[in-house]
Amino acid sequence: MKTDSRGQSAVEFDPVLVHEWLERAARRHPEKTALICGKVRCTYSQLNAESAALAGALTRLGLSRNDRAVIFMPTCNEVVTGLYATLKAGAAFVIVNGAVKADKLRYVVENSGARVILAHTDRAAVVSKTLAQMPTAPPVVWAGDPAKIPPESHAMSWEEAVATDCMPEARRIIDVDLAALIYTSGSTGEPKGVMSTHHNMISAARSIIQYVGNREDDIILNVLPLSFDYGLYQVIMSVCFGGTVVLEPSFVYLHNVLRRIAEKKVTGFPIVPTILAMLLNLEDPGRYDFSSLRYITNTGAALPPEHIRIFHTLFPGIEIFSMFGLTECKRVSYLPPQDVDRKPDSVGTAMPNCETCIVDKDGRPVPSGQAGELVIRGSNVMQGYWRDPEMTGRTYRPGRYPADRQLYSGDQFREDEDGFLYFIGRQDDMLKCKGERVSPKEVENVLCRMPGIVEAAVIGIPDATLGQAILAVISVRPDQAVTERDVLKHCTLHMENFMVPSHIEFRDQLPRTPHGKIDKKQLAQERCQKKNPS
Numbered sequence: 081m082k083t084d085s086r087g088q089s090a091v092e093f094d095p096v097l098v099h100e101w102l103e104r105a106a107r108r109h110p111e112k113t114a115l116i117c118g119k120v121r122c123t124y125s126q127l128n129a130e131s132a133a134l135a136g137a138l139t140r141l142g143l144s145r146n147d148r149a150v151i152f153m154p155t156c157n158e159v160v161t162g163l164y165a166t167l168k169a170g171a172a173f174v175i176v177n178g179a180v181k182a183d184k185l186r187y188v189v190e191n192s193g194a195r196v197i198l199a200h201t202d203r204a205a206v207v208s209k210t211l212a213q214m215p216t217a218p219p220v221v222w223a224g225d226p227a228k229i230p231p232e233s234h235a236m237s238w239e240e241a242v243a244t245d246c247m248p249e250a251r252r253i254i255d256v257d258l259a260a261l262i263y264t265s266g267s268t269g270e271p272k273g274v275m276s277t278h279h280n281m282i283s284a285a286r287s288i289i290q291y292v293g294n295r296e297d298d299i300i301l302n303v304l305p306l307s308f309d310y311g312l313y314q315v316i317m318s319v320c321f322g323g324t325v326v327l328e329p330s331f332v333y334l335h336n337v338l339r340r341i342a343e344k345k346v347t348g349f350p351i352v353p354t355i356l357a358m359l360l361n362l363e364d365p366g367r368y369d370f371s372s373l374r375y376i377t378n379t380g381a382a383l384p385p386e387h388i389r390i391f392h393t394l395f396p397g398i399e400i401f402s403m404f405g406l407t408e409c410k411r412v413s414y415l416p417p418q419d420v421d422r423k424p425d426s427v428g429t430a431m432p433n434c435e436t437c438i439v440d441k442d443g444r445p446v447p448s449g450q451a452g453e454l455v456i457r458g459s460n461v462m463q464g465y466w467r468d469p470e471m472t473g474r475t476y477r478p479g480r481y482p483a484d485r486q487l488y489s490g491d492q493f494r495e496d497e498d499g500f501l502y503f504i505g506r507q508d509d510m511l512k513c514k515g516e517r518v519s520p521k522e523v524e525n526v527l528c529r530m531p532g533i534v535e536a537a538v539i540g541i542p543d544a545t546l547g548q549a550i551l552a553v554i555s556v557r558p559d560q561a562v563t564e565r566d567v568l569k570h571c572t573l574h575m576e577n578f579m580v581p582s583h584i585e586f587r588d589q590l591p592r593t594p595h596g597k598i599d600k601k602q603l604a605q606e607r608c609q610k611k612n613p614s
Contacts, residue, residue: 096255097278099167101320102128109296109322115315116344117157117327124322127161130242134165134221137241141196141219145170145251148192148261150218152185152207153200154178155329158223158238159306160315162198163260167278170251171195172258174273177307178202179576182209184271191467192261192273194218196235201228208233255279261466262309264407265510269521273466274407283459284410285317287432291414292375292401294348298323299372301346303331303355308516309407310379314350334358342369349373352380352515356387357545366394375399375417380515380547382503385424392421402427404503407517408475409461409487412436412454413501426500434458436501438493451504454493461487509600511540511548514578518550523571523579527552530570532560537590537598538581541607552581553603555590562586 095101105114106128115122122130143149149166151173153159159175166173174192176185178200185206189197199207201224208230211217219235226237259281261273300318302325304311318325326344331337331354338359340346356378359365376398383402391400399417404427406412413436415428430436437445438452446452457479464472479486492504511518520538527536534555540548556562564584571580591599591606 096282097167097253098259098281098316099131099164101282101316102131102164105319105322112322113324114319115157115160115325115327117155120157122157122160124319127157127164131161131164132168133242133244134161134238135168136244137221137236138165138169138171138196141221141235143169143171143195145253146257147171147195148174149196149198150174150176150185150189150192150194151198152176152178152180152203153198153223154202155306155327156200156223157327158198158200160327161242163306166198167253167259170253170257172260174261174263175307175312176263177305177576180206181574181576182206182213183574186210186213187270188263188273189218190214191271196221198223200224201226204228204230253278255282258463260312262312262407263307265517265519265522266471269519269525271522272468272471275463275466276410277463279459280410280462281313281316282320283433285313285320287434287460288313288411288414289317289321290432291416292348292377294318294321294323296322298347298374299326299344300324300348300350301326301328301337301340301344302350303328303337304350304352304515309410310350310352310405310515313410331355331358334362338368341373342371345372347372347374348377349375350377350379353378353383353387353547354380354514354545356383356391360387360390361545370395370398373398375401377401377403379403379405379411380512382425382427384544388420388424404428404501406456406487406489406491407462408489409434409456409458411460412456412489415500419500423496423498423500426496426502428501429499430456430458430501431460434460438495438501448495448497451492451494453507454489454491454501456487456489457484461485509539511538511550513540513546513548513550515547516576516578518579523550523552523575523581526571526574527554527567529574530562530567532556532562533567535590535598537600537603539600539604539607541583541604543582546582549582550579551583551585551603551607553585553587553590555587 106124110125113121114124114127151162163173196218197220220233221236222229223238255278259278260276263271263273266272300314302314306312400420402415404413413428435457437455440452464476477486490507494502523538524536537553541551543549591602
């Protein structure tokens with residue numbers, strides 16, 4: 081037990097700021113491994129010291145309280161160091177997927193008003209192109225190979241930044257200060273920055289830790305991008321309970337990923353339905369050693385009941401937590417493992433310290449079994465959308481008193497007589513592909529920038545592996561020769577891989593509604609009829 085300045089015993093309360101949990105873990109477990117990425121291991125004391133040194137460097141570059149820092153790197157330990165350094169400097173971090181292209185990176189940097197960029201030299205070409213398009217470019221701290229740092233954007237190398245013992249000056253930070261902007265696809269075609277305070281993030285993390293039952297000896301295998309809140313929170317949560325996170329760049333090479341479970345004695349494996357489908361499609365998936373694995377979690381879309389049955393047959397004893405969440409509140413619900421076989425289509429009930437309700441179009445609760453919009457209450461409900469008061473006002477509405485903010489999810493749900501929730505679909509046309517939310521409008525905007533394309537419509541079609549596959553229906557100018565290969569090349573150059581359409585269809589004209597808009601419902605019906613002719 082600690083003592084105060086008078087020598088009397090003092091109680092150590094739980095931290096209220098995200099980075100304070102790292103500082104506590106470094107005091108309690110200084111030599112314990114916090115992160116593993118490839119051959120690199122980082123202890124809690126190393127992570128805490130390096131992030132503090134980097135915070136001092138960021139402060140000297142002009143990063144102040146309530147500023148934002150963009151982190152643009154592939155999955156690596158430096159992303160984690162960067163986010164904790166940003167918080168220690170009193171600012172909010174913005175992690176951008178390392179696969180984004182220059183146009184989107186520029187949008188996020190400008191929209192967030194970032195004062196500094198933390199980047200990796202593996203992404204130097206994208207960063208250079210982005211900065212060249214900006215009238216005033218923020219300074220860049222470069223991780224990676226110093227020989228690859230573009231001279232025109234050089235502010236400081238990572239080695240220079242963390243080599244100093246100069247810590248940032250003490251700054252007062254409170255739990256209602258912003259900790260992160262997490263950008264997610266929006267129906268308007270531009271990403272939206274969800275504002276998360278320290279209190280929001282810690283509240284959400286503690287609730288998830290509680291129902292999953294995490295403990296200090298847990299080792300989490302994270303194959304999800306740290307720009308994706310599901311992947312990010314594996315790190316935030318692990319630091320809170322003093323565990324270890326194994327970072328994997330992707331799940332493309334699934335065999336290597338699955339081998340890590342035995343190699344690193346992994347106890348927790350967060351997945352999306354795509355990963356489980358890929359695992360079960362492997363020849364003899366039962367050959368992998370999952371003896372250390374205690375649980376898997378799933379979100380993004382419900383796991384097919386048949387996949388759950390096969391997994392339980394192959395790997396009995398491993399708990400499955402089927403969950404539902406939105407970036408706007410992190411997590412909403414979970415299905416306890418003992419109910420997975422009984423209610424495999426459900427996403428469970430509200431997680432601890434969270435409340436849900438299903439309402440009709442007038443905001444009135446609906447009876448059990450009736451569809452309506454899911455509304456969420458709790459300290460996990462984020463603050464709204466950065467620089468978008470109109471969208472914030474539509475999505476986040478006042479409750480019974482000022483602090484009672486309610487999130488109108490835009491998702492159609494029903495609740496059974498036992499209080500279990502069932503996802504029906506989105507009220508808008510947002511898609512879920514490979515566990516990521518995809519804006520059809522954003523994909524359409526990229527397609528329509530390609531020379532020769534007149535217009536494009538993007539819809540989702542069911543896919544057992546992807547959740548939803550992306551279909552792009554395109555009309556081309558008669559005097560232009562555009563091939564499917566041309567379209568895919570254009571998409572690959574201008575958007576992340578999970579947004580690239582899986583199917584391309586060319587038409588002379590796209591169907592129209594009576595109001596002259598592209599009729600996506602008709603496109604979906606026609607696609608369904610092709611697949612299931614009567």
